[in-house]
Amino acid sequence: xxxxxxxxxxxxxxxxxxxxxxxxxxxxxxxxxxxxxxxxxxxxxxxxxxxxxxxxxxxxxxxxxxxxxxxxxxxxxxxxxxxxxxxxxxxxxxxxxxxxxxxxxxxxxxxxxxxxxxxxxxxxxxxxxxxxxxxxxxxxxxxxxxxxxxxxxxxxxxxxxxxxxxxxxxxxxxxxxxxxxxxxxxxxxxxxxxxxxxxxxxxxxxxxxxxxxxxxxxxxxxxxxxxxxxxxxxxxxxxxxxxxxxxxxxxxxxxxxxxxxxxxxxxxxxxxxxxxxxxxxxxxxxxxxxxxxxxxxxxxxxxxxxxxxxxxxxxxxxxxxxxxxxxxxxxxxxxxxxxxxxxxxxx
Amino acid sequence: xxxxxxxxxxxxxxxxxxxxxxxxxxxxxxxxxxxxxxxxxxxxxxxxxxxxxxxxxxxxxxxxxxxxxxxxxxxxxxxxxxxxxxxxxxxxxxxxxxxxxxxxxxxxxxxxxxxxxxxxxxxxxxxxxxxxxxxxxxxxxxxxxxxxxxxxxxxxxxxxxxxxxxxxxxxxxxxxxxxxxxxxxxxxxxxxxxxxxxxxxxxxxxxxxxxxxxxxxxxxxxxxxxxxxxxxxxxxxxxxxxxxxxxxxxxxxxxxxxxxxxxxxxxxxxxxxxxxxxxxxxxxxxxxxxxxxxxxxxxxxxxxxxxxxxxxxxxxxxxxxxxxxxxxxxxxxxxxxxxxxxxxxxx
DNA sequence: TTGTACGCGTTATCAG
DNA sequence: CTGATAACGCGTACAA
Numbered sequence: 053x054x055x056x057x058x059x060x061x062x063x064x065x066x067x068x069x070x071x072x073x074x075x076x077x078x079x080x081x082x083x084x085x086x087x088x089x090x091x092x093x094x095x096x097x098x099x100x101x102x103x104x105x106x107x108x109x110x111x112x113x114x115x116x117x118x119x120x121x122x123x124x125x126x127x128x129x130x131x132x133x134x135x136x137x138x139x140x141x142x143x144x145x146x147x148x149x150x151x152x153x154x155x156x157x158x159x160x161x162x163x164x165x166x167x168x169x170x171x172x173x174x175x176x177x178x179x180x181x182x183x184x185x186x187x188x189x190x191x192x193x194x195x196x197x198x199x200x201x202x203x204x205x206x207x208x209x210x211x212x213x214x215x216x217x218x219x220x221x222x223x224x225x226x227x228x229x230x231x232x233x234x235x236x237x238x239x240x241x242x243x244x245x246x247x248x249x250x251x252x253x254x255x256x257x258x259x260x261x262x263x264x265x266x267x268x269x270x271x272x273x274x275x276x277x278x279x280x281x282x283x284x285x286x287x288x289x290x291x292x293x294x295x296x297x298x299x300x301x302x303x304x305x306x307x308x309x310x311x312x313x314x315x316x317x318x319x320x321x322x323x324x325x326x327x328x329x330x331x332x333x334x335x336x337x338x339x340x341x342x343x344x345x346x347x348x349x350x351x352x353x354x355x356x357x358x359x360x361x362x363x364x365x366x367x368x369x370x371x372x373x374x375x376x377x378x379x380x381x382x383x384x385x386x387x388x389x390x391x392x393x394x395x396x397x398x399x
Numbered sequence: 400x401x402x403x404x405x406x407x408x409x410x411x412x413x414x415x416x417x418x419x420x421x422x423x424x425x426x427x428x429x430x431x432x433x434x435x436x437x438x439x440x441x442x443x444x445x446x447x448x449x450x451x452x453x454x455x456x457x458x459x460x461x462x463x464x465x466x467x468x469x470x471x472x473x474x475x476x477x478x479x480x481x482x483x484x485x486x487x488x489x490x491x492x493x494x495x496x497x498x499x500x501x502x503x504x505x506x507x508x509x510x511x512x513x514x515x516x517x518x519x520x521x522x523x524x525x526x527x528x529x530x531x532x533x534x535x536x537x538x539x540x541x542x543x544x545x546x547x548x549x550x551x552x553x554x555x556x557x558x559x560x561x562x563x564x565x566x567x568x569x570x571x572x573x574x575x576x577x578x579x580x581x582x583x584x585x586x587x588x589x590x591x592x593x594x595x596x597x598x599x600x601x602x603x604x605x606x607x608x609x610x611x612x613x614x615x616x617x618x619x620x621x622x623x624x625x626x627x628x629x630x631x632x633x634x635x636x637x638x639x640x641x642x643x644x645x646x647x648x649x650x651x652x653x654x655x656x657x658x659x660x661x662x663x664x665x666x667x668x669x670x671x672x673x674x675x676x677x678x679x680x681x682x683x684x685x686x687x688x689x690x691x692x693x694x695x696x697x698x699x700x701x702x703x704x705x706x707x708x709x710x711x712x713x714x715x716x717x718x719x720x721x722x723x724x725x726x727x728x729x730x731x732x733x734x735x736x737x738x739x740x741x742x743x744x745x746x
Numbered sequence: 747t748t749g750t751a752c753g754c755g756t757t758a759t760c761a762g
Numbered sequence: 763c764t765g766a767t768a769a770c771g772c773g774t775a776c777a778a
Binding site: 061062063073074076077080081105106108109110111112113114115 | 755
């Protein structure tokens, strides 16, 4: 094993094995056309030299695009899991994934530029937190390759989008509480997060469906345990509580339950709480709250389906909503306490 | 704006602008040598055609390697933050980042292969959870480029590694408890996680330093809230508790505190608890526990320093330990309850 | 400013 | 069927 300063090229391997470059190529591409003896010699020479085909040169030459570009922020485990699944699915079809991370200071467009410069075959934006306009612009600048926004509510021409049907999910959650007899139901909203909008809309319309519009209230919260805890403290300080709270997601629900329980407000006796996502923590014995599942597998396979179709030349299908996962009923929900609202809370 | 099936190349731009390809190149590289009039015309032609330089061809031609390969699992926010910082630091120096995700089913070596095929200038492995041997093999197969393991305890020739000094940190944590008067101190170990070893070693030696070896105990736990909660339940079931518990990390501490508090064990009156990392959640009002900070910024800048040096030709420096961040004392630690061990716990 | 060789591998085309 | 020769993909670099 040598460690050359300049890495070995195909030419080096060919010279060492005493064959032509094209023969080395046939061997490394795994296509038939080389005698076992030569194949062996070439492989040996390559191993000796630590040769590894140059991916850039490979891609450059072959006219087919075999790379799928993926952007994500990598702050949500669920999104990272999607990449994992995408890896498997695309690999199976002979594609490679190229990943670009976007951050607070690094826009999606910026991340996608790297991918586009690599001449990727398609772009998958996972949970893009950019304004609609920016995504549409990106799609226009992408030279006509398929652009798919996963886990994003977006209805724009030329861009495919896949998202859980938040409104249907909210209908299930609110329906569950309404059936238990709740009327004063508040919503701890994912204020400030892009995907909060469809969910909020779902809450509002679900309350209307059950004739509870007057009794509902939307409280700005956020998407983290921290923000859930903060909004719970605010509620306690304010001294007024509903009989049930719908949380923007499970982390917010965790924060709510934590602060309520410690503040002397019993769950579900004093207040019922439901989350959204069914993250592993929601099943913890000391939390154990009702929530609705986000089936990331379904979402991912839908994304893959769209990807395959679009790569095959099918036109964009716009926004697709996935049916929500099942409601997981646990011990954070029950019938409301008699007497309606709690006015005064023991600090 | 046209949307060509085959993307425009430099040749197309040159033809449209009525100049040579070389001139287009000089304009797009931003080097002087084109008249304002031609520059303008070229830029216009490029915009008309939606031209974007092919990154692969660019890299292939220019003999300098300008890409830093990064692998990570993206399950830890802290690691993702490191990538963000790396982006800024390397960009400043004219490098680009190429990211490959490793997963449970996708080894680091596999991820690195993609990067190596791109002929990256160096490899940064962020928190690699692979056996030492695999990383050493990878470094050997990398053709002599710098390989740096960030947030990883690894003492192997040819590989640079940077890691918080876990032993020093443990010494601080155990010292804090010992000074408060604790003697029966248990450690909820990050069993199964690669980086658990130095931390466990640190606990054991710190206990020895304080002459408490006999009183210490290492309990297998894990690295998540869930696992912290589980080990706390086990302790409660067992009915025997120390006066203080050191958690492998903050998530484990969260789980411990949650279950203890709900189980009627008061923190810190009955048992003191310390975490490790100082994640945002540790400061939540209802948790508010003592922990030690992981200064990811320091770690990252050290990684960048090493990267720069090694790219400049300096030899590998092996393992480097960073001094631990400050101890953040909050309300989860106090003097031990009188009377030593708690034998029986109210369920 | 332009011509042209070159980077590294792939893909016809052609010879034995 | 096995193998070699040469053109090509898209930009860059250096001489003219």
